[in-house]
Amino acid sequence: MLLRGLACLFMVFLISVSSADWLDIPRGKGEQCIEPTEIMRKQHMQFLFHDRDLTMREGDRSIRHSLVDCVECHTQVNQQQKAIPINASGQFCAVCHEAVSVKIDCFSCHANIPDSSSGYSGFMNSGLPESARVLMKKWAFVP
Amino acid sequence: MSGSSENLGSVDLKRRKFMVTMVASMAGAGFNLVELAMAKTSLEAESKLVRWGLLIDTEKCGVGCNACVSACNTEHNLEDHGRPETDAQWIRKLDLVDEQTSHVHSLPMLCQHCEHPPCVDVCPTGASFRRDDGIVLVDKHTCIGCRYCMIACPYKARSFIHENLTNQRSWSPRGKGVVESCTFCTHRVDTGRIPACVEACHAEGGGAMTFGDMVNPESEISHRLKSEPSRQIREDLKLNTGVRYQNV
């Protein structure tokens, strides 16, 4: 009950914030987010929760609302072209979350910079090595 | 748009997801087609008809070979903090010395991805769970860090994260205060690749590991499980493990 009440209050507040547009939110890459901005502002957590459970519990990797993709598009780089963590002060996540004092719990576990700039071979973006595919065909059920 | 967005409860995320998938598939020309074809949607992903398993021939597993362990540590960025008691190990090498004959042989020990996992039974919040394709995972969003699963695991396969972590891989989120263990590299398996340890075992090691679908009669692992002797560790517990060993 209390939580629901708080969540409602928070939503009302967010709606007022989003219409005010007084926050200096860094722009992401590309023309448009995968959802309209005003929907994203209010519902990003629902999208993320929903798709997170699909991926984690059911192994669905075709999801669209992926935190990895948020980080990919919305991370800024500094003058040395190094990625700034997306939850760092003044960055995409932090601007609103600091303004409304909501703690983000995502990045104690999740990567806060894109694979492309962290120097790891970005797994999801790399094609399948042929050897692995052959082995997989040989050993397993591949659609 | 704003009218529908204020009506928060009515947004049908399932339908939205379906439509989005449709649109994305139609606009697929710009995507990596292989990736898209390999990525499974929730309808076909990890169906009950699949049970991922691993067969390890310990005869081919070299004493002193650590290829699978290093591959796992790199893949998931299991950093060495110089504190062996608390550092996480998802896969580790065991050297078995026979008490009578002193014969030594070696095998990798990892989460056995049981059909009846004790860790899942004891977890108070349901954070430990088993996917329909047999992979046992920890939902780190609901794990409270009680460590009862570590007490209950007969294979000592789980690690608790004892410190703040940084530089996580995007495909392997890890953080302080929760329990974790081998994921059979779900991020690879879900997109049609084999786990990092298996890949490394073939590239650098003795080729002791065979990964595949245990219930698909076409797969090599099910052929071999039918035609060659193999065993589970602690088979007396009747956990029906997904990792099987030969020549132990």
Added chain:
Amino acid sequence: MSQHYRTLTANSSSYFVLVLALTALALFGLAAAHYMESEGHWITGMNNQIVWGLPHVFAISLILSASGALNVASMASLFGKTEYSAWSRFSGLLAISLLMGGLLVLVLDLGRPDRLIVAITHYNFKSIFAWNIFLYTGFIVLVAIYLWFLFERKMNQYVKVAGLFAFGWRFILTAGTGSIFGFIVARQFYHSAMMIPLFIVLSLSLGTSVFILVTQIVGRLSGSFMKQEISFSLLRLLGLLLALEGFLICAFYLTGLYSAARYDVVLFVLINGGIYTFLFWAGQIVIGTVVPLGLIFLAKAQLNSSIRLVSATVSKMIGSFCLLYVMVIAGQSYPQLMFPGKQIRSTFFDGVVVHYAPSWPELALGMGGVAVVGIIILVVTRVLPFLPVEEQRAQSSQ
């Protein structure tokens, strides 16, 4: 004759010093928990081998004591021992505060104590841990109802019913706590049905000791001592429970020697377990069983009665703490049976006895839990009439 009750009206400096000292201890424990949470558990002695350590020994001790502290109330309300009924209220209060202290330690040791809400909203009903969450909260609720019926005259007639529920619940609760260990097939030392009766009897004996000791302390503070004949009849009860506990301990270890899977780890604890062997024989057997039995049944003439009460219960409590320490830690320290007939070597401490050294934050957290119990009792008895009045007259007339 109607029983009158009073609050703890001690204005002596010792009361305030005690409250202050306990508050400091509790705050220190809280700080230690915060340190553990913000740095991660690597700063403690616990690790991937010894996953449950000193905080869990404290928590289990407190939770078992909580159930046992209700002995006096149960005897008064259910078994017609009216001489105890004046102390029913206090017995209920002690039970609730001990359980709260234990739960606090348990929760603050979690890897993610901030996610307590998850533990309250997500349940896996196959988990004995999940049952215990209900058993613990249910116990607090039932004892609170019992206390309400005791306090509210109109409800006095239902005290027996409430007492019956609380009585039944505490057996399920201690059985549930024993089951946390007893059902673990992976750890040979834990995997025994004896765990359940052992935990039940341990809770009865430990709770009785704590009750006697706390009434002595409160008596010292308020001048409202428990009647000596009641204290001593409780002490004799403790003696019987100790004998029963000793019998169950023998059964636990002998059945262990009988089983091929448990033989090695039982011998380890009994003979070559180093610190655990020492704690077993010196702590659990000598200090925890032989000494209190001697003080209860033999040393009647030689010692001052108050000294006898305190020393017997304190040594019993030390013994029980050693018992639980050996049970919890040695059970994890000894290698798990994975490949019978093989020696195992690895970089993950397979096949070796793992060393565990408790760290100061763990000790501080555990002591903090004990301090919270003390604070609750001292503050609540000061504002609500939990202490029987006539006891004081009886004491002063002696």
